[in-house]
Amino acid sequence: MKKRVILWFRRDLRLADNPALRAALDGDFDSVVPVYIQAPDELGDWAPGGAQRVWLDDSLRALSNALEALGSRLVIRRGPSIDALDTLIEESGATAVYWNRLYDPLTIERDKAVKQHLDEQDIETASFRANLLYEPWTVETKQGQPYKVFTPFWKAVSGRGHDAPLAEPERMPEVWSRIGTLSVDDLALGPTLNWDKSIRETWTPGEDGAHDRLERFLDAALNGYDDDRDRPSVAGTSYLSPHLHWGEISPRQVLHRLDEWLDDHGGRNVREHADSFSSEIGWREFAHHVLYHFPDTPTRPLDPRFEDFPWSGDEDGLACWQQGQTGIPMVDAGMRELWATGYMHNRLRMTVASFLTKNLRVAWQHGERWFWDTLVDADLANNTLGWQWAAGCGADAAPFFRIFNPARQGERFDADGDYVRRWVPELAKLDAKHIHRPWAAPASALKSAGITLGTTYPEPIVDLKASRREALDAFEKIKN
Structure with a gap:
């Protein structure tokens, strides 16, 4: 009997350095069914806003095209997530569901419910670290408490290093043709009024766009980063934040490519700029650390x-x-x-x-x-x-x-x-x-x-x- 695994995409919209994808391909499965589930109600007040939805619209199209180029395709469904997964399991005969972890409170709550439900159905589940360098529960002060100040947090973790990113697969198994899907258009992510033109002209969502943006930053802006990053009239920053948010590029990929670039171009001054840039990746890590340990902070002050x-x-x-x-x-x-x-x-x-x-x-x-x-x-x-x-x-x-x-x-x-x-x-x-x-x-x-x-x-x-x-x-x- 053929074994199939569902790969549940969320905010990890990339094929390279995707641990859940790699585990699915390396596992004892004959087929991998990639799925994206639209379920904004499960995110409450923090469902994607208007600008994020514009980005997601383009990013899903880019991911779909990338999967098709490898012989696969993206299955799109609407939530609730448990219902969508149950239906897809029945249609595909999948025996496992894999995903990459996220760390905001409502997603954690949702994922726990999904895991419990699937465990009760004897469906294998596995989740992976893909979107952070250091998961929040792995970092604590000497007193066993979460950090509330960035500098000691970054000092504690920045010396740990990081593994090399996982390569993009060369091919993926074909998805069974009888498994139906919505189109990206069916999700109606774009605005009803035409205000998004300038956003689409400014950005290129998707995995390729993320790596192009990183290369442009390294070649054109890194060497002046400390001087230019506070000057809004010049392109002195990386502009990677939306790509990181949607998981089109991972922080591990960013730092690994930075190290490679420095090996070819880095003098002492450039490395000082690179350290400053790396610390901005650190701030992102710190933000997730704080949110995980203090989940009420989106609405209530920490002080x-x-x-x-x-x-x-x-x-x-x-x-x-x-x-x-x-x-x-x-x-x-x-x-x-x-x-x-x-x-x-x-x-x-x-x-x-x-x-x-x-x-x-x-x-x-x-x-x-x-x-x-x-x-x-x-x-x-x-x-x-x-x-x-x-x-x-x-x-x-x-x-x-x-x-x-x-x-x-x-x-x-x-x-x-x-x-x-x-x-x-x-x-x-x-x-x-x-x-x-x-x-x-x-x-x-x-x-x-x-x-x-x-x-x-x-x-x-x-x-x-x-x-x-x-x-x-x-x-x-x-x-x-």
Whole structure:
């Protein structure tokens, strides 16, 4: 009797360095049935947002094409996951289901239920580490506790090293023709209104797109990474975050390729840049570590004092922030880049998050939710860690008194104003001296640039100095 195994794809949309796929191919099976199951209800409030769905639409098409090139095909079903797997087991005669592990709370809960159900049906199950270098339960302090600070966490794990990535299979078994499938179109992942064109023009989802992006970064940007990664007007970062989120490339592949590249190109200075880049992979690991050990943090602050923080509830300010109409150029540029491309430079993520949570004193959960819906790389672990860091209430959080001045951020990291001019074209003709503080520009400079504050570009919706003081006063109320 032929033995078949179901390979359950989730956020591991690649064929190379896919441990569940490799185990399925190396096992005692005659056939492998790859399946993707659409089951957003199982993820509750954290089902993929609009920008993520656009990405997933293209990524599934890329995976389907890659499987077909190897002689296989992608079977697509709708959830619930247990029902979909039961049906596919009956249709295929599969005796096993393999998958790669994920670490967000609702997925862990779902996967435990799936495993228990399949075990009761005498279906073999196996799961594998594919999306992290170090699983959260394998890392702890000397006191046996999870880490809450990045530096000692990364110091503890970065010396462990990592195995070489698994190769992509050369061929895969044909999937039985009688096994039906939905098409990617049937999942209706794209938007009903045509707002996604610029996202699709900006990105190339899929495994090939991920590796192309990595190679471009290594060849064009790594050697200046420490200097350029904070400058949003230049392509100084890797832009790998959405590819990592969807598992189109693994962190092990990234670091392994980095090591190979350094062997061919690396001098001392380049290696220093490479160490800085590697630490960003470390931050991703740390984010998943924190989320696993503190699963309530997507909605509740890690620092319990912030349960009583006097947030302003400024709905008008939140709306202006979302629309990039705050009158603060660096904030508006970041928010408009986000809306247009599904992405925002990390320097801007910190800047706009500080502005929302401290200058406007809008609760961080509102910003977290907006990012979730608009970022192509929205990842629950990274998103939660970043917003709690900015608000001062999470792991390794910025001290509450560290409040980014967005005008100074612009003057420091966008000194020529190129980034603001690109995303806030109303200010394009304003000179670099005043572009980050148009409210302080002399009337003559505004007139020559064709700017009328309050008409062609908003007046600031908040006074930066006064709102900073109010934020510090609010913190004093919960400090002890």
